[in-house]
Amino acid sequence: MAKHQAMTQEWLDAWKEKIAGSKEYKEIAKGWEGSVSIIVNPDPDKGIPEPLYLFTDYWHGDVKDFLICDKAKAESAKFIMSGDYARWKQVARKEIDSTKALMQGKLKLKGDLTYIVRNIKSVNKVIDLLCEIETVWPDEA
Amino acid sequence: MAYDQDLSFVYFGPTRVIFGVGASRDCEMEMAGLGCRRALVMTDPGVMKAGLVEGVLKALGDKCVGVFSDVPQDTGVGVVNRAADYARGKGADCVVSVGGGSVIDTGKGVCILLTEGGGLENFEGIQLLTRPQTPHIVIPTTAGTGSEVTCMAVILDERKGQKILIVEYFNTPRIAILDPVMTEKLPPLLTASTGMDAMTHAVEALQSVQREPIADGLAMQAIRLLYRFLPICTQNGADLAARGQVQLAATMAGWAFGNAMVGLVHAMAHSLGAIARVPHGIANGILLPHVMAFNLEDAAESYALVAEAMGVREKGMDEREAAEAAVAALRSFLGRIGHPVRLSEVSVTEEALVKASALSLSDGAIVNNARPVMDEGEVLAVYRTAY
Numbered sequence: 328m329a330k331h332q333a334m335t336q337e338w339l340d341a342w343k344e345k346i347a348g349s350k351e352y353k354e355i356a357k358g359w360e361g362s363v364s365i366i367v368n369p370d371p372d373k374g375i376p377e378p379l380y381l382f383t384d385y386w387h388g389d390v391k392d393f394l395i396c397d398k399a400k401a402e403s404a405k406f407i408m409s410g411d412y413a414r415w416k417q418v419a420r421k422e423i424d425s426t427k428a429l430m431q432g433k434l435k436l437k438g439d440l441t442y443i444v445r446n447i448k449s450v451n452k453v454i455d456l457l458c459e460i461e462t463v464w465p466d467e468a
Numbered sequence: 469m470a471y472d473q474d475l476s477f478v479y480f481g482p483t484r485v486i487f488g489v490g491a492s493r494d495c496e497m498e499m500a501g502l503g504c505r506r507a508l509v510m511t512d513p514g515v516m517k518a519g520l521v522e523g524v525l526k527a528l529g530d531k532c533v534g535v536f537s538d539v540p541q542d543t544g545v546g547v548v549n550r551a552a553d554y555a556r557g558k559g560a561d562c563v564v565s566v567g568g569g570s571v572i573d574t575g576k577g578v579c580i581l582l583t584e585g586g587g588l589e590n591f592e593g594i595q596l597l598t599r600p601q602t603p604h605i606v607i608p609t610t611a612g613t614g615s616e617v618t619c620m621a622v623i624l625d626e627r628k629g630q631k632i633l634i635v636e637y638f639n640t641p642r643i644a645i646l647d648p649v650m651t652e653k654l655p656p657l658l659t660a661s662t663g664m665d666a667m668t669h670a671v672e673a674l675q676s677v678q679r680e681p682i683a684d685g686l687a688m689q690a691i692r693l694l695y696r697f698l699p700i701c702t703q704n705g706a707d708l709a710a711r712g713q714v715q716l717a718a719t720m721a722g723w724a725f726g727n728a729m730v731g732l733v734h735a736m737a738h739s740l741g742a743i744a745r746v747p748h749g750i751a752n753g754i755l756l757p758h759v760m761a762f763n764l765e766d767a768a769e770s771y772a773l774v775a776e777a778m779g780v781r782e783k784g785m786d787e788r789e790a791a792e793a794a795v796a797a798l799r800s801f802l803g804r805i806g807h808p809v810r811l812s813e814v815s816v817t818e819e820a821l822v823k824a825s826a827l828s829l830s831d832g833a834i835v836n837n838a839r840p841v842m843d844e845g846e847v848l849a850v851y852r853t854a855y
Binding site: 413423426427429430431432433434435436437438440441442444445446447 | 476478480592594595596630632635637678719729744829830831832834835842845
């Protein structure tokens with residue numbers, strides 16, 4: 328399996344492809360509509376000199392734009408999640424549960440939590456699919 | 469007691485607690501200790517009418533710059549925005565909330581707006597704030613919500629017609645003053661239902677997928693105190709020693725669930741509150757033993773701890789038997805404190821149960837339930853057993 332540099336456009340493309348190819352996702356995500364942005368706080372020691380802005384968009388089981396973007400685009404998303412690079416790495420490796428991480432202040436969420444909970448199966452599936460990607464992390468390269 | 473080998477958690481509980489009969493008289497000194505000089509007092513018409521604010525105002529003297537007493541039973545974004553405008557106009561540098569959960573949550577919202585500006589509708593979310601907020605002193609007049617020590621606020625967004633959740637470590641009240649006198653006049657049913665709210669916080673924290681040893685310890689002690697002292701309070705509200713123990717239990721349960729979270733009982737109670745206007749404590753109390761029975765396979769160890777705390781785990785009982793004993797004991801406890809035991813007693817229609825089942829699945833509490841719940845049919849079945 329090809330390896331992908333974390334938090335790059337090719338990594339987002341691989342993630343999008345995984346989601347688009349999942350029949351299970353298509354079925355359970357019928358009720359989800361709207362975009363989620365991921366903001367990665369800078370951590371120069373770990374190879375993230377500037378903040379990173381990732382934009383992902385989902386629509387009733389389909390996937391739309393998955394883009395590295397600027398701050399304005401990220402802040403236009405229906406849900407904005409932000410956190411340190413090390414936290415996102417833990418989420419992508421399933422070392423921490425994203426819901427717990429939110430409640431414990433390890434990640435931040437702007438948006439309607441009840442919508443996310445109502446669609447928690449979709450959220451968990453998207454993270455499961457991310458975990459399946461062979462990823463090269465900037466601090467491990 | 470089994471915790472996962474990879475147990476990891478964050479415990480957060482920064483609130484200073486002042487306890488004792490007459491402790492609300494220390495309000496001004498505590499405020500001065502925070503470096504504050506101009507307090508806005510937040511309350512509701514019922515608390516005003518009961519005369520509970522007078523002593524606080526007397527203690528604050530000229531350090532009180534205004535009283536906002538228009539907080540309804542279920543506060544809303546519009547109420548918070550109006551209260552914040554009023555507070556800004558008075559130059560308030562701290563908020564003193566005297567009341568129950570709705571008043572305290574309004575106070576939390578105002579503290580954010582006094583620091584950050586704007587309207588509360590811009591702050592829906594989790595852990596968005598990056599600096600300490602305006603100091604908040606809380607003097608609860610009920611013993612149940614635990615809101616005096618949690619970082620959460622639930623506020624109705626009137627435009628959307630739904631409640632929004634705001635979870636912010638930086639907005640946890642700085643000081644909670646627990647004065648048993650403030651709960652002395654609570655009528656028996658309100659004493660019982662708010663007490664069952666606290667009991668539910670403690671039991672649900674123990675069974676949560678986020679449970680951890682510190683929260684467990686607090687929850688266990690809260691259950692011990694509630695089981696012993698809540699019946700005394702419902703029979704003799706003037707027993708200030710018992711009132712004080714129940715207040716402490718509610719605060720401990722607040723710390724417990726503020727860290728370990730709550731589960732299905734709360735998801736179902738929130739939904740019944742939204743659809744059928746069932747008071748939160750009453751819904752929690754009625755549903756608690758039924759949800760425990762539903763969760764029994766997945767939460768036997770936790771419920772065995774509940775049985776231990778209540779003193780109903782007999783020698784030789786295995787975990788499941790102890791858990792069943794806890795469920796039975798809670799059912800009879802409801803009778804002892806004069807609490808309703810059936811949803812049909814509190815004017816809920818069967819149609820409302822169907823709607824509430826669907827709504828429960830989108831409540832944040834449900835993801836922490838020991839038994840995973842993904843199907844509204846399962847929730848409806850629990851409602852029906854409680855009907």
